[in-house]
Amino acid sequence: MPRQTKTPCGDGRTVQYNTIKVRLYPTEAQAALFENTFGCCRYIWNRMLADQQRFYIETGAHFIPTPAKYKKEAPFLKDVDNQALIQEHNKLSQAFRVFFKNPSSFGYPNFKKKKTDKDSYTACNHVFESGPTIYTTKDGVRMTKAGVVRARFSRRPQGWWKLKRITVEKNRSGKYYCYILYECRVKAPEPVVPAARTTIGLKYSMAHFYVADSGAMADPPHWLRQSQEKLSKMQQRLHRMQPGSKNYQEAVQKYRELHEHIANQRRDFIHKESRRIANAWDAVCMRADALAEMSRKLPVGNVLDSGYGMFRECLRYKLERQGKRLISISRYEPTTRTCSVCGSVRDQIPLRVKAWTCPQCGAVHHKEINAAKNIKAQGLAQYFGEQNLDMSA
Ligand SMILES: [Zn+2]
Secondary structure: OOOOOOEEOOOOEEEEEEEEEEEEEOOHHHHHHHHHHHHHHHHHHHHHHHHHHHHHHHHOOOOOOOHHHHOOOOHHHHHOOHHHHHHHHHHHHHHHHHHHHOOOOOOOOOOOOOOOOOEEEEEEOOEEOOEEOOEEEOOEEEEOOOEEEEEEEOOOOOOOOEEEEEEEEEOOOOOEEEEEEEEEEEEOOOOOOOOHHHEEEEEEEOOOEEEEOOOOEOOOOHHHHHHHHHHHHHHHHHHHOOOOOHHHHHHHHHHHHHHHHHHHHHHHHHHHHHHHHHHHOOEEEEEOOOHHHHHHHOOOOOOOOOHHHHHHHHHHHHHHOOOOEEEEEOOOOOOOOEOOOOOOEOOOOOOOOOEEEOOOOOOEEEHHHHHHHHHHHHHHHHHHHHHOOOOOO
16 A cells, blocks of 8 residues: 655655555464564553653653663563664654644543554664665565564565565454555656646545546445445344354454455555546545544444545545645535535535525536535635636636
């Protein structure tokens, strides 16, 4: 899954970050080392957080001790990659930074629990004269302490990409994955100026994932629905079973695997759909909907509800890499209630209403297509306003 944030370098090049996800097949000893590292990371996080809290109460100052301080009293920390512990310190410092900056959106850092927190750790690559500490081989990833861990690559890095860091993770069904982050310096793309006919407006839709201003809809593939139905049936079966029994354990594992399968299907759909749109259009207009808030109002179990945020993020970087723009308009714009023909704004339209007639000009609207048209018009106006360009040009 490629991810990107861009930083200009000043020489017409920008730094892109690409992530490659690989499945890991550790030996028993390597898996034990991973488990150990996950545990040590949780331990060091909790110790640093506890000491930060104590120190804050005693002196009123914010201070996080470094992992080195704990190694004497907890010698088992020496068994794992020191880089992983340093990263926990960085992550905790970052968690406090965002918390201090914006306490209402980012909560106070929490203690980590084995039961609820993800099994994962991150380690940075260091390049010494003797070579890098982390690198990929034909069929594996070489890591500090673990050595070469067998891996399956679905895609390969380019030779000139710089390996920055890895995150090793165990998912809920017990599979290991490694996210390898690369830094790539690329030529900055020429900015593309959108026109009305090369711009698409997308409206989030509960039933269709999105609806475009042209009337096109991305109906979620039927197999996604089939998997979803299967998941609901499995869930019902689980409720009827005796927790703790062997059958129950097996069913839980199957349930988790199906869950994972659906997540993969969804990710695949989102990547393909965003790729298609980013290649076909010069700009995409979307509303900055508060998706977390919206999904609370949705019926439980809508497989695509959580995918829209990812879809937007995929679109953003896929467009940016081509010098194109994702134009976000305010979520407070009344795009649904505004007539895209005459511009008059009417009262709230009930959720179940699919079509309406404008009381001012008599235009008949499909509710979602009309909203997508408004999102596009609003987005373009915003874009040309920002750029100080004449829209008719
Ligand atoms: Zn009208």
